[in-house]
Amino acid sequence: MDELKLYTYIAVFGTFALYFGIAWWARAGSTSDFYVAGGGITPFQNGMAIGADWMSAASFISMAGLIAFLGYGGSVFLMGWTGGYVLLAMLLAPYMRKHGKFTVPEFISDRYYSKTARIVAVVCLIIASVTYVIGQMKGVGVAFSRFLEVDYDLGLVIGMVVVWVYAVLGGMKGITYTQIAQYVVMIFAYTIPAVFISLQLTGNPIPQLGLGSTLADGSGVYLLDKLDMVVTDLGFKEYTTANMGGTLNMFAYTMSLMIGTAGLPHVIMRFFTVPSVQAARQSAGYALVCIALLYTVAPAVGAMARFNLMNTIEPAAGENLVYDERPQWFKDWEKTGLLKFEDKNGDGKVQYTANAETNEMVKVDRDIMVLANPAIANLPNWVIALVAAGGLAAALSTAAGLLLAISSSVSHDLMKGVFVPDMSEKNELLAGRVTMTIAILFAGYLGMNPPGFAAGTVALAFGLAASSIFPALMMGIFSKKMTGQAAVWGMISGIGVTMLYVFQHKGIMFIPGTSFLGDMGANWFFGISPNAFGAVGALVNFGVAFAILKMTAPAPDHIQDLVENMRIPTGAGAAHDH
Amino acid sequence: MENKEAYWQENLRLIFICLAIWFAVSFGLGLLLVEPLNAIRLGGYKLGFWFAQQGSIYSFLGLIFWYGAKMNKLDKKYHSEG
Secondary structure, X not given: OOHHHHHHHHHHXXXXXXXHHHHHHOOOOOHHHHHHHHHOOOHHHHHHHHHHHHOOHHHHHHHHHHHHHHHHHHHHHHHHHHHHHHHHXXXXXXXXXXXXXXXXXXXXXXXOOOHHHHHHHHHHHHHHHHHHHHHHHHHHHHHHHHHOOOOHHHHHHHHHHHHHHHHHHHHHHHXXXXXXXHHHHHHHHHHHHHHHHHHHHHOOOOHHHHOOOEOOOOOOOEHHHHHHHHHHHOOOOOOOOOOOOHHHHHXXXXXXXXXXXXXXXXXXXXXHHOOOHHHHHHHHXXXXXXXXXXXXXXXXXXXXXXXXXXXXXXXXXXEOOEHHHOOHHHHHHHHHOOEEOOOOOOOOEOOOOOOOOOOOOOEEOOOHHHHHHHHHOOOOHHHHHHHHHHHHXXXXXXXHHHHHHXXXXXXXXXXXXXXXXXXXXXXXXXXXXXXXXHHHHHHHHHHHOOOHHHHHHHHHHHHHHHHHHHHHHHHHHHOOOOOHHHHHHHHHHHHHHHHHHHHXXXXXXXXXXXXXXXXXXXXXXXXXXXXXXXHHHHHHHHHHHHHHHHHOOOOOHHHHHHHHHHOOOOOOOOOOOO | OOOHHHHHHHHHHHHHHHHHHHHHXXXXXXXXXXXXXXXXXXXXXXXXXXHHHHHHHHHHHHHHHHHHHHHHHHHHXXXXXX
């Protein structure tokens, strides 16, 4: 066994042992433990747990890669996935914490005095969470197969067993403490390589400052200026100004991600675990601190990865890498099929250009940028091993949060809330564990046999949350008169419009060949891409709900009193059952 | 607590101010005004680019904590802690 493999095994299995230990220590004894971790999590602990919950395999592995290739256009992810926390802190978290229930559909059911509303909310939640969790399971499989050199399927099974142990045993309580550990692993794994690379390239150890510094080669040229020059020379768009589909599209995309973030139930649920309204506001702040630590480093990781990649292939203008002399990381990633070279002009050298006819790097998968980054920059093996453990922590922590959101909506909202209202606490806890097990098996199955729509999952999850759940929650708090009927039709039309738009351009359930309008910019509504359409769906939701409200009688008095009560922090006890 | 309506109105005003800043730093400086701002430099950063990839995130952080602190004061003023 070589050194790298040994270190990787130590890092991965060492962190797993840590998660198991924590799970055993924090096992759940009641439904309150299982759904809201007993309600005793401090704001800072909750901030770290939200950070781990929120930052998925997509944030950890894919985002910097996206930014590396999109340049300025990648800003939509940075602003969108952080700006949502401002909305959460001011518009949702404190009021939902005051109301003090276990799940998001439960809140909707109480506020809109309707079982229909609860069921609609459960359906939205399950579609959004299931589509999202498939991506995480795939991330687990890919990370295992690359780093431990096992089969994709076996890697996935290992991941399922790990999540099963700590999620089923500990519920929200186990997940919270495990996520705190996972956050620490992730943030070290992300920032340590970034610090090394920033130091190498610019001499500044702080990546956020390094990105704005001059190169350490003594030329006195700023890193970003040099990067702009290198990429435009090869025919790519300028890094710092490359737009993504026009300003309106970027605007809508950012807005969709912001309100989608604020509407994703597995994040909102975490605000039920703190002891007071003040703590809920504060934990949104700490959550953003924890998230910003990674999100402000990501642009540096992206830009520096692109810079290093370009430099490896073409160290000086016109002086290209000889293919036979390619570095080890190049060979490693070629084996996975994520990196492909084709010697089109037969000169044995690598030409990487924007022109499809002369470009010889026929495949450079964006997802390899973070994982391959330490190797590209020649960092020591223990750093590479740490990145492997971090990537797995990111995927596992988000998967656990999503699975809890799914299983609690089934066991608490459907079984206890609608079908078997007189279930005992002991049975409900058991039901929670059984549904969690089923959810893991189901997610694992989908991870092994990804359906056609897996590729579009993130777009769908955010679009759904943005167009259905966020508006319903916000109107429930800020409009005392809003009725259940209006909210239900708002949710249905918001989701409906969004799904229709996504499907008409991406195919029904993303099945190739079924799109009836074609996935082309020319057919997009004002140039808004399907991924960015959640913002329009949300507008439709608000519009329909207020139109119906105008035509019907306002919500009954006891509901208006309930909303008034929700708006003041006094008397928020522990999150409780009915 | 006393005077729920006044408490709520003060809260709404605060939310409005915060969201105006939230919108201005991200959608305003980071997206709509990015081109003119890019003519200004902040070290190696073009200013519009900096707002889109760094500045807006720092502003969001400041906003959430500022809002939290203001609301804690408001809760005390109206005797609404808990």
